[in-house]
Amino acid sequence: MRNLRISKFEPTEGVDLLDNDLIRVNPNKPEYGSLMVIHATVGMSNGFMNKVNRVGFINGKVEDLQSLAVKEGANWNTVAGQECFIRVVEIDESELKDTDLGFQVKVNPSTGEELFAASGSRIMRRTYVEPIASGLTDSLVKHVSADELVEKAEEVAETGFEEKKTTK
Numbered sequence: 001m002r003n004l005r006i007s008k009f010e011p012t013e014g015v016d017l018l019d020n021d022l023i024r025v026n027p028n029k030p031e032y033g034s035l036m037v038i039h040a041t042v043g044m045s046n047g048f049m050n051k052v053n054r055v056g057f058i059n060g061k062v063e064d065l066q067s068l069a070v071k072e073g074a075n076w077n078t079v080a081g082q083e084c085f086i087r088v089v090e091i092d093e094s095e096l097k098d099t100d101l102g103f104q105v106k107v108n109p110s111t112g113e114e115l116f117a118a119s120g121s122r123i124m125r126r127t128y129v130e131p132i133a134s135g136l137t138d139s140l141v142k143h144v145s146a147d148e149l150v151e152k153a154e155e156v157a158e159t160g161f162e163e164k165k166t167t168k
Contacts, residue, residue, distance in 0.1 A: 004077055006072060
């Protein structure tokens with residue numbers, strides 16, 4: 001079973017924390033708040049192992065979150081009574097709607113550099129805590145570096161046109 005451990009929030013100016021810093025109060029709607037869970041996982045890419053911490057949030061009414069009486073380090077799956085996972089959803093910033101809340105710019109954790117889609121728009125990212133039984137999976141956007149976007153722009157400037165793919 002995955003260990004989605006409940007973790008403390010770091011104090012932030014203007015944001016109230018409750019229950020030993022485990023519940024962050026929404027500054028715009030103080031009746032709502034969130035718990036933070038972290039899942040330490042191992043990723044593999046082309047045979048290379050990488051340790052990754054996925055961070056997700058359980059949102060709800062503050063009084064409901066407080067009624068759980070959780071402790072730091074507790075396993076969310078035990079609290080929830082079902083196995084959950086942290087799902088990552090990424091979207092091209094140009095496709096973001098006003099109703100798509102909670103998305104943040106995706107950054108390279110090693111360099112702090114913003115990541116871009118091939119369209120040139122920034123990639124926006126959000127995580128959700130979902131039950132395994134939901135059948136949902138990650139939804140990712142392939143990224144390119146800022147240098148690759150500059151190269152593409154220079155190529156277009158030199159040739160005067162952008163190569164377009166046609167479909168039949």
